[in-house]
Amino acid sequence: MTLEIIPALDLREGRVVRLRQGDYARETGYALDAVEQAQRYRNAGASRLHVVDLDGAREGRFENLSVIEALAKLDLDIQAGGGVRDEADIKRLFDAGVQRVVVGSVAVRECERVVGWIERYGAERLVIALDTREVDGRWTLSSAGWTEAAASTLDELAPRFAQAGARHLLCTDISRDGMLSGPNLDLYAHLTTIAPSLAVQASGGVRDLDDIKALQGRAAGVILGRSLLEGHLDVAGALRC
DSSP states (O other): OOOEEEEEEEEETTEEEEEETTEEEEEEEEOOOHHHHHHHHHHTTOOEEEEEEHHHHHHSSOSOHHHHHHHHTSSSEEEEESSOOSHHHHHHHHHTTOSEEEEOHHHHHOHHHHHHHHHHHOTTTEEEEOOEEEETTEEEEEETTTTEEEEEEHHHHHHHHHHTTOOEEEEEBGGGTTTOSOOOHHHHHHHHHHOTTSEEEEESOOOSHHHHHHHBTTBSEEEESHHHHTTSOOHHHHHHO
């Protein structure tokens, strides 16, 4: 299985930022234009870009749609989320030119509703985001921009979505997000056991080429955010790896 390299841009008030462990109070801003940075990734060989509207993720409404629309005009497949709460939001992102819509909070809170969306739009058009923390040996889930704990666990929802025909699962270990501490290999090995049919996108902690090599066979793709923005990795090198 070839590991897909997926650069990421997180947006807040139109700016490119990164949060540490999903904490909005621990934000790092970058003096970058989102469209120009995305074009750099494309020029280096990336074919897909992961975009998160952080304002939307917390507030439940799109705040960075104009930037997403501009990104969708580039020669890149865009997968975008943050603020998707209902079917109208999905249609709005598709109309903006997004190829795949990332569904997070509503997938955690209303699993069966999202199962219906998979049936309606197809498994290739939706990415299910189940973002997790390990608490007392259980993979707990979070929603609302990681500000709220959910009742369901990863072990309950990942197999359910796989059974429903979902194809793409984005899973972030929140404790490692933005920390450059290395990916949680045990988490992704666990996912291959409980939901082997899902193409998992690993996210959180990736810092260097050794981390990318270690994810081979454990994930279908890897999301790269801070490591690219701060020069620990570059897209061309990751693709060669």
